[in-house]
Amino acid sequence: MGALGAIARHLDAVIGPGAMLLYPLYASMRAIESPSTLDDQQWLTYWVLYSFITLFELSCWKILQWLPFWPYVKLLFCMWLVLPIFNGAAYIYENFVRKYVKVGSHVSSNYSEGQRRVLQMMSLDARKSVERYIEKYGPDSFDRIVKAAEKEAKKHY
Helix, strand or coil: CHHHHHHHHCHHHHHHHHHHHHHHHHHHHHHHHCCCCHHHHHHHHHHHHHHHHHHHHHHCHHHHCCCCCHHHHHHHHHHHHHCCCCCHHHHHHHHHHHHHCCCCCCCCCCCCHHHHHHHHCCCHHHHHHHHHHHHHHCHHHHHHHHHHHHHHHHHCC
């Protein structure tokens, strides 16, 4: 059990850098090159959460050094954030962060209340496209599209 025991005791040091840094670095570079924004969200959120974990560790290192299981908890949490089967970082963003942080969510007061509500639910890129559409075709055309989408959604429920 000597070699296996040593590996088990230092599992975080063996797997940690690859799972917490190398794979996310590789996946982030692939996300930059891909046309989809979904992977960008996953990896940007991962790096924000990883930064918070690192800041937590730096701030609380005196306490954490007394917790022998901390490196394993960190490893498991980071693997949940990273592994594509879980996409934990995207899950945290969608279910916690997005509800409370609305960066760039200001919508011009030139729109009706209903239009502002619809625009606030969109991503920044989608909102910009819709605003260009409204400028080109007018607010009434946008209202017609929203009503048609609502009608279509009601059909399916």
